[in-house]
Amino acid sequence: LSRGRGARALRAQSTITKSNIPPHILEKAKATPSEKLHNRVHHPLCTLRKIIEAYFENELGAKQGRPPVQFAKFHDLPPIVSTRACFDELLVAPDHPSRRPTDTYYLDEATVLRAHTTAHDTELLRQGYRAFLVTGDVYRRDSIDKKHYPIFHQMDGVRVFADAPSEAWVLEDLKETLYGLAQYLFRWPKNSEADKSPRTSALSDADAAPIPVRWVDAEFPFTRHSLELEVLWQGDWLEVLGCGVIQPDVLRAGDVDPAKHSGWAFGLGLERLAMVLFDVPDIRLFWSSDKRFIKQFQDGVITQFQPYSKYPPVYKDVSMWVKDQPEASDGNGSTSGRLFHENDLCELVRNLAGDLVEDISRVDEFVHPKTKRRSICYRITYRSPDRSLTDEEINRIQNQVRECIRLEMSDVAEL
Ligand code: PHE
Structure with missing residues (x-):
């Protein structure tokens, strides 16, 4: 090596x-x-x-x-x-x-x-x-x-x-x-x-x-x-x-x-x-x-799944400033603090929302011309495959998501 x-x-x-x-x-x-x-x-x-x-x-x-x-x-x-x-x-x-x-x-x-x-x-x-x-x-x-x-x-x-x-x-x-x-x-x-x-x-x-x-x-x-x-x-x-x-x-x-x-x-x-x-x-x-x-499936048989319903999705956006560059370098390229990674965000949401989260996509991105900091907006799609979601429960989850991003993701500057 x-x-x-x-x-x-x-x-x-x-x-x-x-x-x-x-x-x-x-x-x-x-x-x-x-x-x-x-x-x-x-x-x-x-x-x-x-x-x-x-x-x-x-x-x-x-x-x-x-x-x-x-x-x-x-x-x-x-x-x-x-x-x-x-x-x-x-x-x-x-x-x-x-x-x-x-x-x-x-x-x-x-x-x-x-x-x-x-x-x-x-x-x-x-x-x-x-x-x-x-x-x-x-x-x-x-x-x-x-x-x-x-x-x-x-x-x-x-x-x-x-x-x-x-x-x-x-x-x-x-x-x-x-x-x-x-x-x-x-x-x-x-x-x-x-x-x-x-x-x-x-x-x-x-x-x-x-x-x-x-x-x-x-x-x-x-x-x-x-x-x-x-x-x-x-x-x-x-x-x-x-x-x-x-x-x-x-x-x-x-x-x-x-x-x-x-x-x-x-x-x-x-x-x-x-x-x-x-x-x-x-x-x-x-x-x-x-x-x-x-109930739709039998042992050893390929059947075509018949969707039983599609409940409406609930969309929530979250914007954040992220750090892409290490703040300090010790000269050997080693970094202080962690950098933003999308997988960390996905897991954070999954940990709070479980299988109610269907999709997380980047919808907007913007680099500040002066500070060069990057702002990213993610759209979180919540949907249950087997029931309707209430506004109340999704708002509660979304508030927790925002709170956790603030507390846990050292790589995110602010919401
Ligand atoms: N392990 C590889 C993957 O997860 C697949 C693979 C297995 C490719 C064996 C070649 C030989 O993508």
């Missing part, structure tokens, strides 16, 4: 003095495996997991004209992992943005809530697995909108070949495998009732036109020749997964000799896929305990 990188890494680490995990997030992380959404029978995320697992179990071998490979399946691994497993062994650079406490939940300096299920890959390789699927809840501090929630679910897949085939061959096998998966998921029997009737058959219709896919170059620290797979769905390219050929140093970290082996890995987000396949318009709905949501 270059000196510059080391110094920056030290700074990033030194900011982690206490855990940045709110109690409601930790509580969900510590839920028992059977309480996790991807393990709840009938839940769309559970059905989707099983469908993808079935593809790897049954279809894959058959499609490629060879006996099916046994993919070991994991869906109970605890989400509390070491920074070594989550980042270091996956060659995530010390100064990589994903390591920042604005992006990742830290229990302490060396322990995080996994930011991706890839965090289990090296350990499972060390345990001797050469083909496996890991599904789990993952945790990221992020913006708030209909597609982002601080907890979501991923599945990673890994396959390592012992006879050290060429990387070109491994890449071809990967692309063929994932192309097959995309067709399996998106191409359903043509049926005039297709939108309403349950899709029980995961077998694609031979007559149906293939779903268009495209491969987009990508970059992940742990793979090379990395790609993202997108499918054309209702006129838009939808990103389905990331993948690539496993870096030799990652194999080495898993006690696998890269001179004798090569392999591929992929990772996909279950919510994005489930939102599209089950027609679920808001990611918060997956957490709903409302019977009108839960």
